[in-house]
Amino acid sequence: MPETMLENVKNEKIKKSSEFLRILKQLSYNKLAMFGLILFALELILCFSAPLIAPYHYNKLDVTAMNLAPNAQHWFGTDELGRDILSRILYGGRYSISMGVCAIAIAMMMGMLLGSVAGYFGGWVDNILMRFLDIVQSMPGMLLTIVISAVLGAGFVNTILALSVNAIPHQARMLRAQILKIRNSEYIEAAQSINCSRAEIIVSHLIPNAMSPMIVQATMGVANQILMASSLSFIGLGVQPPAPEWGAMLSGSRQYIRDYPYMVIFPGLAIAVTILALNLFGDGLRDALDPRLKR
Amino acid sequence: MAAPVIEVQSLKKYFTTPYGMLHAVDDVTLKIEKGKTLGVVGESGCGKSTLGRTIIHLLDRTDGKIFLHGEDISDIKGRELKKAREKMQIIFQDPYSSIDPRKTVEQTVREPLRVSGRYKKSEMEEVTSELMNLVGIDNRLRLSYPHELDGGRRQRVGIARALALNPDFVVCDEPVSALDVSIQAQVLNLLKRLQQQRGLAYMFVTHNLSVVRHISDDICVMYLGQVVELCPSKELFRNPLHPYTKALLSAIPSVDIHNPNVPEILEGELTSPVNPKPGCRFAARCKYATEACQQPQVQREITPGHFIRCCRVEELN
Amino acid sequence: MSETKNTPFLEVKDLRVEYFTKEQVVHAVNGVSFTLEKGTTLGLVGETGAGKTSICKSILRILPDVGARIPSGEIRLEGQDLLKISEKEMRAVRGQKIAMIFQDPMTALNPVQRVGDQIAEVVSLHMKGTKEDFKKRAEEMLEMVNIPKQRYVEYPHQFSGGMKQRVVIAIALACNPELLLADEPTTALDVTIQAQVLKLIGELRDRLGTSMILVTHDMGIVATYCDTVAVTYAGSIVEYGTKEQIFDHPTHPYTIGLFGAIPNMNVDEEWLHAIEGLPPDPSHLPTGCAFHPRCPYATEDCAKEGFVKPVTTPDGHTCVCCHIDEVLKGEK
Numbered sequence: 001m002p003e004t005m006l007e008n009v010k011n012e013k014i015k016k017s018s019e020f021l022r023i024l025k026q027l028s029y030n031k032l033a034m035f036g037l038i039l040f041a042l043e044l045i046l047c048f049s050a051p052l053i054a055p056y057h058y059n060k061l062d063v064t065a066m067n068l069a070p071n072a073q074h075w076f077g078t079d080e081l082g083r084d085i086l087s088r089i090l091y092g093g094r095y096s097i098s099m100g101v102c103a104i105a106i107a108m109m110m111g112m113l114l115g116s117v118a119g120y121f122g123g124w125v126d127n128i129l130m131r132f133l134d135i136v137q138s139m140p141g142m143l144l145t146i147v148i149s150a151v152l153g154a155g156f157v158n159t160i161l162a163l164s165v166n167a168i169p170h171q172a173r174m175l176r177a178q179i180l181k182i183r184n185s186e187y188i189e190a191a192q193s194i195n196c197s198r199a200e201i202i203v204s205h206l207i208p209n210a211m212s213p214m215i216v217q218a219t220m221g222v223a224n225q226i227l228m229a230s231s232l233s234f235i236g237l238g239v240q241p242p243a244p245e246w247g248a249m250l251s252g253s254r255q256y257i258r259d260y261p262y263m264v265i266f267p268g269l270a271i272a273v274t275i276l277a278l279n280l281f282g283d284g285l286r287d288a289l290d291p292r293l294k295r
Numbered sequence: 296m297a298a299p300v301i302e303v304q305s306l307k308k309y310f311t312t313p314y315g316m317l318h319a320v321d322d323v324t325l326k327i328e329k330g331k332t333l334g335v336v337g338e339s340g341c342g343k344s345t346l347g348r349t350i351i352h353l354l355d356r357t358d359g360k361i362f363l364h365g366e367d368i369s370d371i372k373g374r375e376l377k378k379a380r381e382k383m384q385i386i387f388q389d390p391y392s393s394i395d396p397r398k399t400v401e402q403t404v405r406e407p408l409r410v411s412g413r414y415k416k417s418e419m420e421e422v423t424s425e426l427m428n429l430v431g432i433d434n435r436l437r438l439s440y441p442h443e444l445d446g447g448r449r450q451r452v453g454i455a456r457a458l459a460l461n462p463d464f465v466v467c468d469e470p471v472s473a474l475d476v477s478i479q480a481q482v483l484n485l486l487k488r489l490q491q492q493r494g495l496a497y498m499f500v501t502h503n504l505s506v507v508r509h510i511s512d513d514i515c516v517m518y519l520g521q522v523v524e525l526c527p528s529k530e531l532f533r534n535p536l537h538p539y540t541k542a543l544l545s546a547i548p549s550v551d552i553h554n555p556n557v558p559e560i561l562e563g564e565l566t567s568p569v570n571p572k573p574g575c576r577f578a579a580r581c582k583y584a585t586e587a588c589q590q591p592q593v594q595r596e597i598t599p600g601h602f603i604r605c606c607r608v609e610e611l612n
Numbered sequence: 613m614s615e616t617k618n619t620p621f622l623e624v625k626d627l628r629v630e631y632f633t634k635e636q637v638v639h640a641v642n643g644v645s646f647t648l649e650k651g652t653t654l655g656l657v658g659e660t661g662a663g664k665t666s667i668c669k670s671i672l673r674i675l676p677d678v679g680a681r682i683p684s685g686e687i688r689l690e691g692q693d694l695l696k697i698s699e700k701e702m703r704a705v706r707g708q709k710i711a712m713i714f715q716d717p718m719t720a721l722n723p724v725q726r727v728g729d730q731i732a733e734v735v736s737l738h739m740k741g742t743k744e745d746f747k748k749r750a751e752e753m754l755e756m757v758n759i760p761k762q763r764y765v766e767y768p769h770q771f772s773g774g775m776k777q778r779v780v781i782a783i784a785l786a787c788n789p790e791l792l793l794a795d796e797p798t799t800a801l802d803v804t805i806q807a808q809v810l811k812l813i814g815e816l817r818d819r820l821g822t823s824m825i826l827v828t829h830d831m832g833i834v835a836t837y838c839d840t841v842a843v844t845y846a847g848s849i850v851e852y853g854t855k856e857q858i859f860d861h862p863t864h865p866y867t868i869g870l871f872g873a874i875p876n877m878n879v880d881e882e883w884l885h886a887i888e889g890l891p892p893d894p895s896h897l898p899t900g901c902a903f904h905p906r907c908p909y910a911t912e913d914c915a916k917e918g919f920v921k922p923v924t925t926p927d928g929h930t931c932v933c934c935h936i937d938e939v940l941k942g943e944k
Contacts, residue, residue, distance in 0.1 A: 185392050185393075186387040186388070186389060186392045186393035187392065187393050187394055187395045189348075189353055189385075189387070189393075190385070190387065190393055190394075190453070190456065191395075191406070192353060193351060193353055193380060193383075193384060193385050193457075194380075194384070194406060194407035194410055194411075194456065194459070194460065195377045195380050195381065195407070195410050195411065196406070196410050200410065205395050208395075208397045209395065209396065209397055290397075338802035338803065338804060338805075339773075339802055445890055445891075447890065475659035475660050475829065475891065476659060476829060476870055476873045476874060477659060477869060477870065477873050477886060477887040477891070478659075478886075478890070479873065480872075480873035480874075480884035480885065480886035480887070481886040481887075481888075483875070483884055483886075484883055484884055484886055487882075487883070502802060502803060504803070504877075505874060505875040505876070505877050506875055508875060508877060509875030509876075509881075509884065510875075529880075532877070542804060543803060543804060545807075546803045546804050546806065546807035547803060547832060547877065548807075548810070548830065548832030548833045548835060548836040548837075549832055549835060549836065549877065550831045550832050550835050550859070550871070550874065550876070550877070551835065551878065552835045552855055552856065552859045552860075555835065555836050556836070558807040558811065560807055560808055560811055561804045561807075561808070564772045564774055564775070564805065565772075
C-alpha cells in the first residue's frame with residue numbers, strides 16, 4: 001500500500017510541528033488569554049528595546065525638571081531627582097521582568113526535580129526531601145530571601161538565586177501532590193510493563209500529566225517574585241541603585257505619595273499590568289495544554 | 296512436550312498493612328500452555344488482579360516460583376527482566392485510566408517499540424500502523440487523543456500496546472467489564488482472533504462468569520487469595536465440586552426465563568484477607584463447614600486435571 | 613399497552629429529555645412511552661447512554677436545573693402529571709410515593725453521618741412523629757434489610773459494599789414508596805452479593821406490593837426479576853412487551869443483537885455475534901431509526917424521518933422496526 005504509506009509520512013511531518021501550533025491554536029480560542037499574551041509580549045518588546053525608544057537615559061538627572069507632573073516632554077512625569085519616569089520604567093522592566101521570570105524558571109526546574117523524585121519514589125526518599133522542604137518553608141519567606149541575599153551579596157544574579165530558593169518548596173509540593181494522584185494510574189503500570197525506565201516514566205508520563213497547576217502557579221509566581229524583588233531593593237539588597245527597578249522605584253518614591261502620586265502610580269501600574277497579563281495567560285495556557293479540553 | 300508458557304508454583308504475595316499481613320495471593324500453583332486461556336474468576340478482593348500483576352513482575356512476589364517457558368524467572372533483574380517482560384504483557388480493566396491522556400493513539404502504540412530499541416524509525420512507523428490494523432483502529436484516528444475515543448476503541452489501543460512487542464503471554468485484567476455488551480462482544484472476538492493468529496497464552500481475569508466460560512480453556516476459581524478449584528472450563532460448569540464454586544455459579548441470573556437459576560444465597564460477606572486463620576478461608580460462609588475445615592487446606596488433584604482445595608469434597612459430592 | 617384499565621399506576625407518554633451546552637444539544641430521551649401497573653416490575657434494558665438513567669431522573673424530577681430540560685411529555689402517577697405540579701408538591705411525592713436506589717452505594721451515603729441517622733432523617737422528612745419514632749422506624753428498616761440494629765450507630769465506611777447498598781435500599785423503602793426506581797442497583801457489587809441484594813429487593817417488593825422500574829444492562833437480571841421489558845436504544849424504546857414476549861420472540865434487530873452478544877451459559881460457540889459499529893453519539897443522532905447504521909436489515913427508507921413506526925408483532929408486543937417480516941423469517 002504505497003499510497004497509504006505516503007500519506008503516513010505526510011501526516012507525520014504535519015504532526016511534528018503541530019504540537020506547538022496546536023497549543024497556540026487552542027490558546028487563540030481563548031480571547032482573554034490572547035489578550036494577556038499580547039499584553040505581556042508588548043511589554044517585553046518595549047522594555048527590551050528601551051535603549052532605542054526611551055526618550056531619556058534612565059539615569060539622566062535634570063535639576064531643572066524635578067517632580068514634574070506628566071506633560072508633553074515627560075509623559076509619566078519626573079522624579080525627585082528630575083529623572084524621566086517613563087524611561088526608568090522602560091529600563092526597569094528589563095530587570096524586574098527578567099528577575100521574576102528567571103527566578104521562577106529556576107524554582108520550577110528544581111521543584112520539578114525534587115517533586116517528581118519525591119512523588120514517584122515515595123518512602124524514605126519522599127520523607128527526607130519533604131522534611132527538608134518543610135524546614136525551608138518553616139522560615140518566613142521574606143526573611144529567608146533576605147538572609148540568602150545578604151549572604152550572597154547584592155546583584156542581579158544573586159537576587160535571582162535568593163528569590164528562587166524561596167519559591168522551590170511551593171513548586172515541588174505542588175508537583176508531588178499531582179504525581180501522588182496519578183502515580184497509581186494504570187497507564188503508569190502499563191508504562192512499567194513495556195519496560196519504560198523510571199526516568200522515562202517520570203519525564204514522559206508523570207510530568208506532562210502533572211504540569212498544569214504548576215504552570216498556572218508559575219505565571220502567578222512571576223508576579224509574586226517581582227514584588228519580592230522590589231522589597232529587597234527597598235532594604236538595600238537586590239538590584240543596586242541607580243539601576244532602575246520597578247519595586248525600587250515604588251519604594252523610593254513612597255514618601256512623595258501625597259504630593260506627587262504619579263511617581264508611585266506609574267511603576268505600580270507597570271507591575272499590575274504585568275501581573276494581570278501573566279495571570280490571564282497562565283489560565284489560558286493551562287486549558288490549552290490539556291488535550292482533554294480540545295474543541 | 297514443550298514447557299508451558301507460564302508456570303507458577305506456590306506463589307505468594309503479601310502486603311504489609313497497619314493491621315497485619317494481607318494475604319493477597321496465597322500458595323497459588325498453576326500453568327498455562329501456549330495458545331490456551333486460563334480464566335481466573337473470583338469476587339473483588341480475592342487477589343485475582345494481584346496474581347496477574349505478580350506473575351508479570353509488576354509486583355514483587357513474597358515467595359514461590361515463576362517459570363516462563365520452563366525457565367525460572369522468579370528472581371531476575373535488570374536486562375533479563377526487561378527481556379522477560381517483553382514476553383509478558385497486560386491489558387487493563389479501565390480503558391479510561393490505562394492510557395496516558397496526553398499521548399495520541401499513535402504515540403501510545405509506538406511507545407513499547409521505541410523503548411525496546413529494536414526498531415529503526417522507519418520500521419516503527421510501519422509496525423505501528425500494522426498493529427493498529429490488527430486491532431481494528433482506523434488509521435485516521437492515529438493522531439486522536441484518548442478522550443476522543445469511546446471505551447471499545449480505547450481498549451483496542453491498550454491491546455495494540457500490549458501486543459507491540461510480540462508477547463507470548465498476556466494477562467487480561469477484566470478487559471471487557473467496563474464496556475457495553477455489544478462492544479464487549481467485539482473485543483472478546485478480537486482477543487480470540489489474536490490468540491489464534493499468534494498462539495498467545497492468556498490469563499483472563501474477570502468476575503463475569505459467562506464471559507470466562509466463553510473464552511477460557513481452563514478456569515481457576517479464587518477465594519481470598521487461594522485457588523479453591525482449578526479445572527477445564529467445561530468440567531467446571533458441568534461438575535463444580537467446591538461449595539464456593541457452586542454458590543458462585545448459581546448466583547448468576549440466567550437469561551433463560553423458562554428455567555431460572557435458583558441462587559444459593561451465601562450468607563455474609565468476604566472475610567478479611569488480613570492475617571487469615573490457617574483453616575479453609577471459605578469456612579465462615581460455608582454451610583458444610585466442620586471441625587476439619589479449621590485445618591490448613593491443601594490443593595489436591597481429585598480427578599486428572601481437576602484440582603480442588605477442600606477436605607470434604609468427596610463426602611459432599 | 614392494549615389493556616384498557618382506566619388509569620394505569622404510572623404512565624409515561626412521549627417523554628423527551630435534552631441536555632444542552634453552549635455548543636450542542638444532547639438528545640438523551642426521544643419520545644419514550646410506557647405504562648406500569650401496580651405491583652409489577654418493568655425492566656429498562658440498554659447500553660450506556662441509552663437514556664435509562666435520564667428516564668428515572670425525570671420521573672423523580674431530579675434532572676439538573678441547569679443544562680437539562682424536558683421539552684415534551686407527560687409522566688402520570690395515578691393520573692397526576694408529575695411534570696405539571698409544583699416543586700413543593702413534588703417534594704411530597706419524592707420519598708413517599710417514589711424512591712430511587714442509585715448505582716453506586718459508595719457515594720450515595722453521607723460518609724460523616726451514622727447510617728441509622730441517615731435513615732431516620734429521611735423518615736422525619738416524610739412522616740410525623742417524635743425523634744424516638746423515627747429512630748425506631750430506622751431500626752426496623754435496618755432489620756428488614758438484614759442488618760442488626762446494633763449497627764445503627766456505625767458510619768458508612770464500617771460497612772461493606774453490599775451492606776451499604778442494603779442501607780440505601782432501606783432509605784429508599786423507609787417511607788413505603790409505591791414506586792421504586794432501581795438504577796443498576798447491583799452493578800457495583802460482586803455476584804454473590806448481587807444475588808443477596810436482588811433477592812432482598814424482590815422479597816421486599818412482593819411483601820410491600822411496590823411497583824418497580826429496574827434499570828440494568830444485564831439480561832439475566834431482567835429474566836429473573838421483571839414482568840415487562842423495555843429495550844432502549846439511543847433514547848428511544850425499540851421493543852416493549854412482557855418478559856416472555858421479549859425473551860422468547862425478540863423481534864427488533866437490536867434486541868436480537870444484544871442476545872447474540874452475550875456469551876451463552878448453555879451453548880458453546882466459537883464466536884460471539886457482535887453488533888458491528890458503535891452506539892450513536894446522542895448529540896448527533898442518525899436520522900430516522902437510530903439503529904439503522906448498525907442494522908443488518910436496514911434499507912434506505914430506515915434513514916427517513918418518520919418512516920419507521922411502532923408495529924405490533926404476531927405475539928402482540930410492540931417493536932419499532934419496519935422490517936419485522938424479514939426479521940421474523942430470520943433472513944440475516
